[in-house]
Amino acid sequence: MSKNISPVSEPHGGSYTTDVVIIGAGPVGLFAVFELGLLDLECHLVDILDRPGGQCAELYPEKPIYDIPGIPVVSGQELTDNLLQQIKPFAAKYSLGEMAVALQKTDDDLWQVKTDMGTSITAKAVVIAAGGGSFQPKKPPIPDIDDFEGSSVFYSVRQMEKFKDKDLLIAGGGDSALDWTLALLPLARSLTLVHRRPNFRAAPDSVSKIRALVDAGDMEMIVGQVSALQGQGGQLDQVKIKTKTGEVIRKIDCLLPFFGLTMKLGPVAEFGLNLHENLIPVDTEKFETSTPGIFAIGDINFYPGKLKLILSGFHEAALMSQQVFRICRPDEKLRFQYTTASTDLQKKLGVR
Amino acid sequence: MSEQKQIxxxxxxxxGKVHELIALDGWRAMEVIRxxxxxxxxxxxxxxxxxxCHVYVDDDWADKLIAPDEDEEDMLDEAFEVQENSRLSCQILMSEDLSGLRLKLAPGSEPDTTD
Incomplete structure (x- = not known):
């Protein structure tokens, strides 16, 4: 990250307590930290990506964005970096590389969010700022691929040992495909890389290493696309690969497809929030869902007139924060203040 | 103002259902579809x-489009069932010359659904 302000993730599997847990560390989730922070509310963000920024960081870090008020042009990464700078005074906690998988009420009327890494965060309010959902690996639309997932088909490598002495087929042409090819080749019994064209978009250094390995006969590269899987009981036996000159068959134990990430709504769909076409309905006063104490802001929410713009999410964050304050601090008076005038706010921002 | 032809x-x-859409000059095919x-x-x-937004371009139209640039070719690596006539519809700018263009939405272009 350019300004070296990338936050450090809390250890996986811990138990944490905070005022507000925010699901999604995209631009809108980050700005929510600012608005909540001005009201002295502590935040803990959860994101499936290993760094903040959401779509801005994952899909278009270098593409210019032209519709942020007051900033004529900014890239996705710059916007993320600027937001991180802006919310730095509030010292939010982050659980990165984790997916929020469950949301439930505790006995003492708090909310508990659990992640796939065993982390548990207890909070007085929950803000869902999950955009288009969680970024998850793209699944090739090959018939019956579901039957082999987890046993023969893997979209990520958690333990390299699992692939020792196996016949592997890696599909894809980006950095993940090539990096894993280079990492797993010394362990594997055989390795075949399948890519749709002879050129790669991956780093040139990896590409030349792969070409040298192919020339030396250490691995095989096939220009084509995997079209069919065969096997039994979740165990792959062989795959068919479509090439320009016809079909090729390779006997393999494991297939590792690397075709980038795509957004899936994921477990948020199970949170009981009366989804409307994969979006979470909210009111336009507080941006609260059908469940009091749970809010949804940014691209994931729905209300009449909704526009999926970053600026809309920023506005929603500001209004949401007012109601979250009432929930978190029922005995305190909510004061509306401007950052230009309020010494109190300026102290919080560390500029006074 | 000269009379504008519908695109x-x-x-x-x-x-497999065919839809006839009216495009606007300068719009990306993807934007029209969306x-x-x-x-x-x-x-x-x-x-x-x-x-x-991966699409297949009808054979009759393949030569009439501006060829994909390197960015688009690179990005097609993350699409599935890529063919010679594969394009990303966000990279096709509609114009009068392209009126009548035929595209087919490819596998992987369908929106996320909750199962």
């Missing part, structure tokens, strides 16, 4: 960064 775009959806509410994921919104 027609024919799109076959993932179920504007009509057809099922296209297009999750990066036209930044050539996701490959979820």
């Amino acid at each position: 027609i775009l024919h799109v076959t959806d993932q179920q 504007d009509y509410g057809l099922p296209v994921k297009a999750e990066c919104g036209g930044a050539c960064s996701c490959a979820t």
Whole structure:
């Protein structure tokens, strides 16, 4: 990250307590930290990506964005970096590389969010700022691929040992495909890389290493696309690969497809929030869902007139924060203040 | 003002149904498809960064389009069942010359659904 302000993730599997847990560390989730922070509310963000920024960081870090008020042009990464700078005074906690998988009420009327890494965060309010959902690996639309997932088909490598002495087929042409090819080749019994064209978009250094390995006969590269899987009981036996000159068959134990990430709504769909076409309905006063104490802001929410713009999410964050304050601090008076005038706010921002 | 000709775009959806759309000059084919509410994921919104607006171009039209640039070719690596006539519809700019263009939404372009 350019300004070296990338936050450090809390250890996986811990138990944490905070005022507000925010699901999604995209631009809108980050700005929510600012608005909540001005009201002295502590935040803990959860994101499936290993760094903040959401779509801005994952899909278009270098593409210019032209519709942020007051900033004529900014890239996705710059916007993320600027937001991180802006919310730095509030010292939010982050659980990165984790997916929020469950949301439930505790006995003492708090909310508990659990992640796939065993982390548990207890909070007085929950803000869902999950955009288009969680970024998850793209699944090739090959018939019956579901039957082999987890046993023969893997979209990520958690333990390299699992692939020792196996016949592997890696599909894809980006950095993940090539990096894993280079990492797993010394362990594997055989390795075949399948890519749709002879050129790669991956780093040139990896590409030349792969070409040298192919020339030396250490691995095989096939220009084509995997079209069919065969096997039994979740165990792959062989795959068919479509090439320009016809079909090729390779006997393999494991297939590792690397075709980038795509957004899936994921477990948020199970949170009981009366989804409307994969979006979470909210009111336009507080941006609260059908469940009091749970809010949804940014691209994931729905209300009449909704526009999926970053600026809309920023506005929603500001209004949401007012109601979250009432929930978190029922005995305190909510004061509306401007950052230009309020010494109190300026102290919080560390500029006074 | 000279009289403007309507720009027609024919799109076959993932179920095989053909739709006749009216495009606007300078719009990306993806934007026209999305504007009509057809099922296209297009999750990066036209930044050539996701490959979820992958389409097949009708053979009669293949030569009439401006060839894909390197960015688009690279991004097609993240699409599935890529063919010679594969394109990302966010990289096709509609114009009068392209009126009548026929595209077919490719596998992987369908929006996310909750199972």
